[in-house]
Each structure stands twice: as C-alpha cells, then as structure tokens.
Amino acid sequence: MKETLTLRGVAKNYGPVAALAGVDLTVPAGTLTAVLGPSGCGKTTLLRCVAGFERVDTGEIRIDGRVIAGAGAHLPPQRRRVAVVPQEGALFPHLSVAGNIGYGLDRATRRSGRIDEVLALVGLAGHGDRMPHQLSGGQQQRVAVARALAPRPSLVLLDEPFSALDAGLRAELRHDVREALRADRATGILVTHDQGEALSTADQVAVMRGGLVVQCAAPAAVYRDPADPWVAAFVGDAVLLPAVVESGAAHTVLGPVPLAGTVGPGAVTVLVRPEQVRISARPAPADGSPADVVAPNGSGPALSSGGPATGSGSSGPGPDGSAAGGPARNGSGPGGLLPGGPVPGGPVPGGPVPATVLRHEFHGHDALVALRLADGTRITARILDAGAPVAVGTDVTVHVDGTARAWPA
C-alpha cells in the first residue's frame, strides 16, 4: 500500500527534554492513524513537527515520498499540503461557514462546488450561509473538518478535535468524521489520549511513551497482542499476573492458562483481560449446606463475561490487577467445568479458584467486578449481565477463559 507519511528516527529536544526520541511511523494512504499516549509523551510535538511548526533535530519526515523535514530540509507549513484541525476555536468568527471553508482555496476550487461537497461530507449540507456563532460546538468542529478537507491535502492532522465535546456528541462526531475522511479518501492522523476513541476510530493505533512510538498496529492487535505490559494496561483494563511457564502454559494464581504465543520457560508476566475472567457461584460444600447464589435472577451459576471490550472504563497505565504474591500453582483443579471448556488438544484451562467480591462497578453496557483471591491477589472481571449485580462479600469461583499473552518477567 502507498505510504503518505513516513517518519524515520525523528528526534526533537526542548533544552534537556527529549520530546521526541527517535520516532518511527508509517501512515498508509487513505487510512486514519490514531496517535495515543499519556500526557507529555510527545503527541503534540509529533504533530507540530509533521505540520512544520517545529523543526526536527534529527531524523527524516516524508510526505508522499518527498522529504519535508530532515537532512537540512525544512519545508514551511504552507508548502506541506498538510491541514490541521485543532481542539476548538478554529473558525474565523466574522466569516460565514462557506467563507471559512473557502478561505485560502484557489478560485477554481471555490467555484467547483467543493465547498458544498465537503459540507455534505460532514453532514452540514445547506449550512454555508450560517455564521459560526449560530452553530453548536459539534457543528463548528464539523466545519473545521470540512475546511481541512476542502483543498484535498495530502494529510489531515486532527489534534484532539473532539475533546471539548460531551461524551454522546463525541462518539457521534468521531464516527461521522471517520466516514467523511473515508468518503474523501483522505489520510489522517488523530491525536488522542482516549483509548476508546483510538481503538474504535482508527485503522491503526500508534502508542507513544516517552517520545517514542512503542507499538503501531491495528486496534485489535494492539489490544490483544500488546508490545509490553505497559501498553497492555494503557490500551484497556488489564489483569497482569506473575507466572511461571511450563509445558506451554503459564501457571498463575488463577491456575494454568494456555499461552497465545511462545515465551519462556521461566518467570513471566501474564496479561488476562477482565472479559476473560469468568465468575461462577461457589459449589455447595460437601456437607450439603446451600451454595452462595451469585446471580439474583437465578439464571444459572455462571455469569458470562462476554467478548472483547473497546477499552471503555479503562483504568489507565497502572495495572489494576497486579498480584500480591509470587507465581502460584494453586487452582490447578478440574478445568472445563464452565463455558469455554478445555482447548482441544491444548493445555487444560485453569481454575476455578475461590474468590470474594470486593466491588461491583456498573457501567450500563457491562460491569466491572473487583475480586480478591485467597492469597490476597486482586483481579477484575467484566460481566455483561450488568443487571445482575454481584453482591459485595459474595464468595465465588473464577477461572480464565481463552489464552493469555505473556512477557519474560
């Protein structure tokens, strides 16, 4: 696939601060790349270097194969064919919507119907005569996107363009902007610190840390196969457990978990996503006394925790499930008792192991359940049956469904 933007070893220092420490990034033509990272990791600096507002110290930036920065070159911003959509306040208040979009366009393009075309693309057909103050915040951002697209730039840089909007509008706008870029075959970079936004909107996600792109891959790959435990915890909720690899399985405090790739043998850190943690009612004791009832609707003992989440409710870079103890071998009891069952021909999945419910966090579409294991380890489960709260203090059993990613400890 043709590449629109290529960065090789791009470094930018502000005095002693290495804002960019050798960034490599490739953005294929016609795709949207989200640049995702915590505050201060260098996202804005990256954008400013690509736009031409900053000079790079070392490295090279190419757009459509042409060197625009590096090796002594520094093409000024107006000659880069790069458009920027800022966070807010991008419009000239004294110009109409059409005037804003037409500003800077050559006369032929202005008369070609392009202004109406981009207004339709962003869902504002017929709004050309309005003044900016007659538009909502979301509509103003749509106009800013239309203005960016109008001259058919090589690259559109979106700098947290939805951050000033409320959650519902934000979701709608990012979907519509994504569609507008796609319909116009535009190439874009979306800077965001919102994991859900990056995973749900982009074709590829470039995760930044400390002035470097530490992973760049499709959203599902970043979520399921993160480069390291930090990325794992940054892009979504993560249960990170110490484990020992033996015979193809990671032996964790939750029992043996089959591995998604090859690692070890030896000490590792294992990633389990909360939606892989299954909760069940603890079986009745042998003396015949009744078992705890987990689901109040009595719909069976197992509470499904469902498929992959999109990073909503992310707990940020701090792993929310770090284990208190060392690698454990407990919980290696009977596997396959619960939905998921043993992997055919593979290692037997772990658990179930006893746990106690510490907290139940309702999120509407799902719920996060904080659990404590017998050795004090805290883990999180995501359950879809959010209408059936798991009472705090309930004794349950948990097991891990599916495979886990692991890294040498």
Ligand SMILES: Nc1ncnc2c1ncn2[C@@H]1O[C@H](COP(=O)(O)OP(=O)(O)OP(=O)(O)O)[C@@H](O)[C@H]1O
């Ligand atoms: N003009 C500047 N002068 C000095 N230091 C700067 C300047 N601009 C950025 N920095 C520093 O460079 C690093 C990267 O900043 P940058 O603004 O690129 O991060 P960011 O990921 O965009 O953060 P945020 O999400 O908070 O906007 C930070 O340590 C920041 O303090």
